[in-house]
Amino acid sequence: MSYLSTPGSPIYDQLVQEQGDVLAEARKLAEEALQQADPAQYWQGALPHRRTPERVPQG
Template sequence: MNTPQPAGVASTSDAPIYAGLVEERGDVLAEVRRTAEQALRQADQALDFSLISADAA
């Protein structure tokens, strides 16, 4: 029986070509995901208007 995998994660038996590419080149998809998450965090911080009070308007 197969163990459930998190979304976007393929086991080596399901995708042997992908597993080989990950070994050769690194997990590009995971790196892109981390970079996108970091960019979203930075954008949230840059656009945080919660510190602006109504008196400033």
């Protein structure tokens, strides 16, 4: 017999009732993070050239 609780066990069900479904929320947030990161990993463009401000001689 395993001492680890698995989803669907009475202990897990009680914790979900008390604390909310933390595992489902973590899965949802991980999926959102992957969706946001996916386009970034394929980005191949260069950063737009930023013009350096010209220095004004002080004197």
